[in-house]
Amino acid sequence: MADYRNRVGGVYALTVFTPILPGHEDELRDHLAALPLGEEGPLARLDQLHVSRIQIFDELVDQGPPHRRETLERAHLLFTSTIDGELDPYLDAICERIGDEADGWWGHCAGYPGTADRAAFRRYIRAHKIDTNLLAVANPGATVRDVRESLALRERVVDFAAEVQGLDATALRERFLTAFADVR
Amino acid sequence: MSATAPARPGNEIGRMTGLTLFTPVRRAWRPFLRLGFFVAWHAKVFNRHILQFNFIKFVRWTIVRDLPGEGLSYSYMLFESNFDGPWQHYIDAFAYVIPKDIRLTWGRGINFPYPPPSEPLKAWIARNSMEGGTYYCAYPQASTRMVRSALEVRKRFGALAREAERLTPEEFKAAYERFLVDAQAHL
Numbered sequence: 177m178a179d180y181r182n183r184v185g186g187v188y189a190l191t192v193f194t195p196i197l198p199g200h201e202d203e204l205r206d207h208l209a210a211l212p213l214g215e216e217g218p219l220a221r222l223d224q225l226h227v228s229r230i231q232i233f234d235e236l237v238d239q240g241p242p243h244r245r246e247t248l249e250r251a252h253l254l255f256t257s258t259i260d261g262e263l264d265p266y267l268d269a270i271c272e273r274i275g276d277e278a279d280g281w282w283g284h285c286a287g288y289p290g291t292a293d294r295a296a297f298r299r300y301i302r303a304h305k306i307d308t309n310l311l312a313v314a315n316p317g318a319t320v321r322d323v324r325e326s327l328a329l330r331e332r333v334v335d336f337a338a339e340v341q342g343l344d345a346t347a348l349r350e351r352f353l354t355a356f357a358d359v360r
Numbered sequence: 361m362s363a364t365a366p367a368r369p370g371n372e373i374g375r376m377t378g379l380t381l382f383t384p385v386r387r388a389w390r391p392f393l394r395l396g397f398f399v400a401w402h403a404k405v406f407n408r409h410i411l412q413f414n415f416i417k418f419v420r421w422t423i424v425r426d427l428p429g430e431g432l433s434y435s436y437m438l439f440e441s442n443f444d445g446p447w448q449h450y451i452d453a454f455a456y457v458i459p460k461d462i463r464l465t466w467g468r469g470i471n472f473p474y475p476p477p478s479e480p481l482k483a484w485i486a487r488n489s490m491e492g493g494t495y496y497c498a499y500p501q502a503s504t505r506m507v508r509s510a511l512e513v514r515k516r517f518g519a520l521a522r523e524a525e526r527l528t529p530e531e532f533k534a535a536y537e538r539f540l541v542d543a544q545a546h547l
Contacts, residue, residue, distance in 0.1 A: 181401055187418070189418070189420050191420070191422050191438065191440075193424075193427050193428065194428070195427070195428045195429055205492065208492070208493050208494050209492070209493075209494070211494045213373060213494070213495075213496075214373060214374075214496070214500065217494070217496060219496040220496070220498070225496070225498060226417070226418065226497070226498055227376070227378065227417070227418060227442045227495075227496065227497045227498070228495070228496045229371065229378050229380060229440070229493060229494070229495050229496075230493050230494050231380070231490055231491075231492050231493025231494070232492060232493060233382065233490060236382070236384075236436075237382075237383070237487055237488050239383070239384060239470040239471045240470075240471045242470070243384060243470040243471065244433070246384075246432055246433060246434065248427070248430060249429055249430055249431075250429060250430075252427055252428070254380070254490070254493075256380075256420075256440055258418045258420075258442070286428075286429075304428065306422055306424055306438075307422070308420045308421070308422050309393075309394065309397035309398075309401070309421050309422055309423050310397040310400055310401055310406075310420065310421045311401075311418075311419070311420045311421075312406065312410045312411055312416070312418070312419045312420075313411075313417075313418055314411055314414075314416060314417050314418070314504050314507070314508065315417075315507060315508060315511060318507070318511055320498045320499075322511065322514075323498070323499055323502070323507050323510070323511070324498070324499060325514070326507070326510035326511045326513065326514040327499060327502050327506065327507065327510045329510070329513065329514050329517065330506075330509065330510040330513045330514070330546070330547065333513060333517055333543075333547065334547050337540060337547070344529075345529035345530050345532065345533040346529040348529070348532070348533055348536065349524065349527070349529045349532040349533070352524055352532070352536065353524055353525065356521050356524075359517070359518070359521040360521045360522055360524070360525070
């Protein structure tokens with residue numbers, strides 16, 4: 177209903193809370209802690225993913241009087257992602273590229289249908305999604321690919337500038353055309 | 361006695377830190393908060409205001425009315441921010457530069473420590489921060505400023521690269537030197 181609020185520019189913010197099956201908390205905690213990080217991790221296989229956090233939410237903090245502390249009936253899995261583009265292609269990418277791993281964490285959650293049934297997976301995530309009220313993005317027009325390519329290019333440009341100091345105009349142009357033949 | 365490895369933090373990778381808070385909202389304040397977020401969302405100036413801190417990549421606020429199977433009596437605010445460096449530095453900047461914004465957002469929370477100073481706020485955040493789990497960033501070694509500079513370099517460099525072939529060596533050398541001067545701050 178308020179899906180538009182999850183978006184700024186080309187960036188979409190996904191927030192999902194799913195109830196963890198009773199007795200599965202410790203196993204899920206260990207599973208998350210053992211996931212490889214960075215480029216070795218499953219999330220690195222999702223091309224459109226900027227940042228993501230997956231964590232267990234099992235306690236409401238006592239804020240002191242006059243706050244009446246509430247207790248959770250069960251623990252929940254919080255999955256957040258900041259992605260390029262639309263939600264459904266992202267959910268499809270989860271099914272295609274990290275289906276086993278995603279089943280590894282959401283498989284500990286109540287009612288989870290698995291990634292094998294892609295339509296049911298989409299419905300499950302959408303049913304547990306909470307819309308963002310406010311989102312701010314430093315570079316809303318830049319995709320993950322844009323950022324990675326730009327960082328790599330900047331490095332090449334800096335190296336090139338150091339290498340060509342003192343060259344005459346003809347040699348400089350030739351070196352440039354060779355070094356950056358892929359950029360045009 | 362064998363040394364044990366420190367626990368792996370679930371909210372740090374490379375230069376990046378993720379901060380997640382889940383705090384109660386007073387019932388009477390919820391409509392104002394929703395309205396404030398609605399106005400801020402539509403007022404594009406907000407994005408510039410919050411992102412004046414050039415160490416924030418992404419930040420979101422989400423009002424959670426309830427969770428599956430819970431029947432919570434309070435609404436809660438889920439705050440997630442992804443930024444460069446440790447969160448203690450981030451909070452110092454917030455507490456002293458935009459204390460009014462912080463008060464408006466969390467000031468109607470329960471027992472919220474109004475900044476400045478920043479130390480009570482840091483203690484409050486440490487109490488309410490959600491820990492553990494796993495954290496991912498596609499470019500964890502690049503600060504927000506590095507990303508912004510790289511995007512700027514790419515934009516300017518593209519024009520030079522496209523023109524290079526049709527320029528004489530002397531024209532190219534002049535264009536290249538202009539590029540270096542223009543992009544100097546981003547290299």
